[in-house]
Amino acid sequence: MTWQLADEDATLNVARICSDIIDGGGLVFLLGTLGAGKTTFCRGFIQALGHEGAVRSPTYTLVEEYPLSARRVCHFDLYRLGDPEELEFMGIRDYLDDDSLCLIEWPQRGVGVLPEADLVLHLADEGDGRQLDIEAGSDKGQHWLQQLQQ
Ligand code: ADP
Ligand code: MG
Structure with a gap:
């Protein structure tokens, strides 16, 4: 599924819609x-x-x-990760528990250690704005995507 995001507010708005639908734990790249x-x-x-x-x-x-009311949200930026194995030293497994929703920027840096994502979000420049493509990588992700499409 694809969204056109004309400006920063559009990005914030689509993020709010996603936060309504993406419930419980999971992994988002x-x-x-x-x-x-x-x-x-x-x-x-x-x-x-x-x-x-x-x-x-x-x-x-x-x-x-971010310990929020119902669950924990963990926001990663792995741009400066030297080696995927550093994720083991960080205790990545403790972050990826069933009650945590992990948002991971630059997941390419963790290939081989990170499991498959439930959802993959791809942002790209589109004129002055951005285009967002969302793909599912698991049954849970497919379920979220179906809800986003309604
Ligand atoms: P990244 O984390 O991918 O490096 P940022 O979220 O830091 O990028 O955003 C970089 C810039 O892009 C910010 O100045 C932000 O306001 C802007 N931005 C975000 N969404 C949009 C959009 N849909 N259209 C135009 N600019 C945007
Ligand atoms: Mg960033």
């Missing part, structure tokens, strides 16, 4: 070049779930955790 809007999407998603503070890019920390 965000692909796209620097500046494509991945962090903007994560900010919209996390703030729509009730987080009132800032959502900073975890460029240096690699991960930020």
